[in-house]
Amino acid sequence: MAWTNNVDSWQTKHHPIIYDIGRVALGLFLLYKGLMFISDTSALAQIMEKSQFEFVALGLAHLVAFAHLVGGPMIALGLKTRFAAAVQIPILLGAVLFVNPDRGFYSENTELWLSIITLVLLVVYLIGGSGYYSLDRKMDEHATRTDPLWHHDTHSYD
Template identity: 60%
Template sequence: MNWVQQVDQWQHEHHPALYDAGRMVLGLFIFYKGLTFIADTSGLAQIIQNSQFQFVALGLAHYVAFAHLVGGLLIALGLITRLAIAFQIPVLVGAVFFFNPGQGFFSVDPQFALSLVTLLALIFFFVGGSGYYSVDHKFKMNERRMK
């Protein structure tokens, strides 16, 4: 049994509700950040205008918006959680290492710290999986009952 399966087994035996609450809060936070990303049209237009490759920047903006909106809801529900997180991780890696690396952890604008904490939380939930109170877990239980 590999390490991820051991983590899943421990999690299903102990049912930590705090874990699932954290996953739901993370998903809703990512969804909220997607909404604010779309709502800031002036900042989005400035990013695209300042880019040397405007078509690529436009495509990345659509990817970020879609990944945050759809992925945030999927993470909050616990539905295909690892896949949804896998689509989020490149966005957060870009935010941490490329978009705001000049800001310090304790700067006036806490975007770097927020991005870093969100990235670490995504990695944590990627390893841990959906949790007990999730749609994925309900599907697994229904599959076992059908057999």
């Protein structure tokens, strides 16, 4: 993917620290939301009551929690960020399109706005990748030093 290599080479040259701070904040926020989701049993019970397919709703609830609990730290650390963001995007699309609009597009509906902002940030990190200060870059540097056949410009930070 040529465009990911272009984005990665730009980040390597410029080191935009705000990008990496945003990635860490996004990952920690997703982890927090995952923890809140599994600790709020009343919201989980409410999802189950509204659903005609209780087992599907229960499975989706567990999938959302697992994706946030695993994907959030991956994004925060810059470990396979593009993959972790790609997994989170359908969940946030569901939150934006199906869950939060029931409450309306009012300024008091902070959950909807947080979901929209999180979705936009996930798309940014899906396109931009891990960034300069990430585990992916550190692992690439280590591979470059230990493998003489490694060509750094042909690899992108996921």
